[in-house]
Amino acid sequence: MILQFLPGGIMLKHLLSVDDLTGEEVMDLLRSARNMERDWDEPFYENRKVLATFFAEPSTRTRLSFERAMHHLGGRVLTAADASVSSSLAKGESLKDTFRTLGQYCDAIVMRHKDVTWTDHARRYSRVPVINAGNGGGEHPTQALLDLHTIHQELHRVTELAVMICGDLTDGRTAHSLVKLLQKFGNKIYLAPARRVCANGYKYDMLMRCHDDGCIYIDHQDQKEVLKEMDVVYMTRLQKERWEVTTDEIEYLRLDRKLVSTMKQESIILHPLPRQEEIAEEVDDDPRAAYHERQVRNGVFIRAALLEMMLYQRTK
Ligand code: NCD
Numbered sequence: 001m002i003l004q005f006l007p008g009g010i011m012l013k014h015l016l017s018v019d020d021l022t023g024e025e026v027m028d029l030l031r032s033a034r035n036m037e038r039d040w041d042e043p044f045y046e047n048r049k050v051l052a053t054f055f056a057e058p059s060t061r062t063r064l065s066f067e068r069a070m071h072h073l074g075g076r077v078l079t080a081a082d083a084s085v086s087s088s089l090a091k092g093e094s095l096k097d098t099f100r101t102l103g104q105y106c107d108a109i110v111m112r113h114k115d116v117t118w119t120d121h122a123r124r125y126s127r128v129p130v131i132n133a134g135n136g137g138g139e140h141p142t143q144a145l146l147d148l149h150t151i152h153q154e155l156h157r158v159t160e161l162a163v164m165i166c167g168d169l170t171d172g173r174t175a176h177s178l179v180k181l182l183q184k185f186g187n188k189i190y191l192a193p194a195r196r197v198c199a200n201g202y203k204y205d206m207l208m209r210c211h212d213d214g215c216i217y218i219d220h221q222d223q224k225e226v227l228k229e230m231d232v233v234y235m236t237r238l239q240k241e242r243w244e245v246t247t248d249e250i251e252y253l254r255l256d257r258k259l260v261s262t263m264k265q266e267s268i269i270l271h272p273l274p275r276q277e278e279i280a281e282e283v284d285d286d287p288r289a290a291y292h293e294r295q296v297r298n299g300v301f302i303r304a305a306l307l308e309m310m311l312y313q314r315t316k
Contacts, residue, residue, distance in 0.1 A: 013310060016119040016132045018141045018180040025309075026184065030149050030158075032305035033298065040072070040301075049075040049311050052106040054098075055133065056084040056113040061273060061299055062133045062143070066110050069304035073312070078106055083113075095121040103127040108311055114242075129310050137171035137242050143272050144177035146302040150295045151232055154268045159185045162229060164218070166192040166253045167236035167278055170206040171243070174272040175236055179211050189215040190230070192223040194238060194252035203251075223253045228262050235271045235278045235291075256280040263288065270295055 014020060021029075051070045053063050059081075067077045080087050089098065095118050102109050103126050111122065112134040119138070122130040134140045152158050163182055165175050169191055182189055191212060193205040205220070218226050227233060238250060255269065260283050263269075271279060271291040283289050 014122060014126070014130045014132075015141055015306065015310070016122060016130065016135075017139050018144055018177045018184075020141070023184045026145065026148065026181065027158075029145060029302060029305050029309065030152055032308065033149050033301040034153075036072075036301040036304045036308075044072055044074050046074045047312070049073075049108075050078060050106040051075055051108050051110065051307065051311075052078040052080070052102050053110045053133075054080045054083050054087070054102060054112075055110075056082075056087070056089060057134060059112060059133070061296055062112065062140075063110070065296075065299035066131075066133070066142075066303050066307075068300050069307055072300070072304050073307055075107075075307075075311070096125045099126040099130070108307070131306070131310070134173055136173070137176075137239060138173050139177045139180075140173040140272070141177045141181075142299075142303060142306060143174045144181040145306070146295065146298045147174070147178050147234070147270055147272070148181055149298050149302050150270060150290055151268070153298070154290055154294070155231060155266070159187060161187045161231045162190065163187055163232040163234060164190040164192050164223075164227060164230045165234045165236070166223070167194050168206050168238045169193045169208045169212075169236075171239035172236040175234070176208065176211055178234060179208070179215060183214060190218050190226055191215045192218045192220075192226070192253055194250055195220050197249040197251060199247060220251055220253075224259060224262070227253070227259065228264070230263065231267050233263065233267065233269045235269065235275070237274060237276045237278060252278060254278050254280065255283050257282045257286070260286050260288065 053066055055063050070077050083089055099121055108129045110131045110133050114136045116136040116138040119132055119135050132141055148158055169175050179189055193207050195203055195205050197203050267288055268290045269288050
């Protein structure tokens with residue numbers, strides 16, 4: 001959504017949800033990410049733009065790849081890495097006041113915070129573009145973009161794919177954004193949720209709270225069978241830090257070498273990382289396992305493409 005024009009004709013546009021992007025913009029970003037990778041060794045233009053990365057939840061890949069991308073573009077970075085304890089949030093400052101402050105120091109903000117609703121404050125109070133790097137168990141749109149970019153790179157298409165999304169679909173924000181993004185391009189999405197088994201034997205599947213219209217739900221006992229037909233298998237970890245009750249047993253699909261050997265040769269396995277027990281380390285050497293080097297690396301290119309689009313491209 002274009003909110004207003006900044007001096008110099010740069011548009012102020014937030015990326016708080018995958019809904020903020022049209023299919024055309026997504027394809028532009030994927031193209032630009034490919035060009036970023038192709039021309040990575042060429043010096044980029046020097047510029048004086050400043051990006052603030054404000055992370056009030058842990059991160060390795062997202063924050064560092066945004067910062068690396070900004071360095072590549074020749075810009076500067078202000079970092080608040082442990083903002084939940086090191087910023088004035090720890091003194092009770094509101095998100096509204098935080099956005100008002102950050103906007104005085106930088107040209108764009110990348111934000112991660114456990115409150116799902118922080119994006120509403122960003123839309124209302126930030127005078128500079130804000131990129132959502134995670135709002136609790138809500139969304140993580142740039143992860144979905146890099147996931148789609150990786151799918152395109154590996155399978156040469158972003159449509160007519162059978163994609164299985166596994167694990168914690170209730171609180172997994174990467175899954176939420178990826179479902180929405182894949183739906184923009186007419187793909188078949190199979191949901192393979194983890195299942196919690198309560199002390200009294202009651203079982204319930206960790207289904208998505210939202211965005212799952214049109215997806216095909218796969219019961220726990222059928223997940224291994226359906227896996228064999230997939231083009232993309234997207235694994236996610238259990239988001240235990242977001243659960244109130246931790247005593248349940250959990251049943252969920254775990255990939256090991258034997259199970260992966262039943263998958264199609266021309267399929268791929270993705271994971272936003274960090275990985276826990278849902279993928280055995282022995283799977284890492286399988287050529288279909290794209291999560292470590294290929295998927296992670298794409299985070300830098302797609303984020304450089306996005307920052308370039310948001311900070312430097314002038315409106316026509
Ligand atoms: C994910 C996140 O933070 O949502 N990690 C990431 O950004 N690559 C996934 C997760 O924490 O499980």
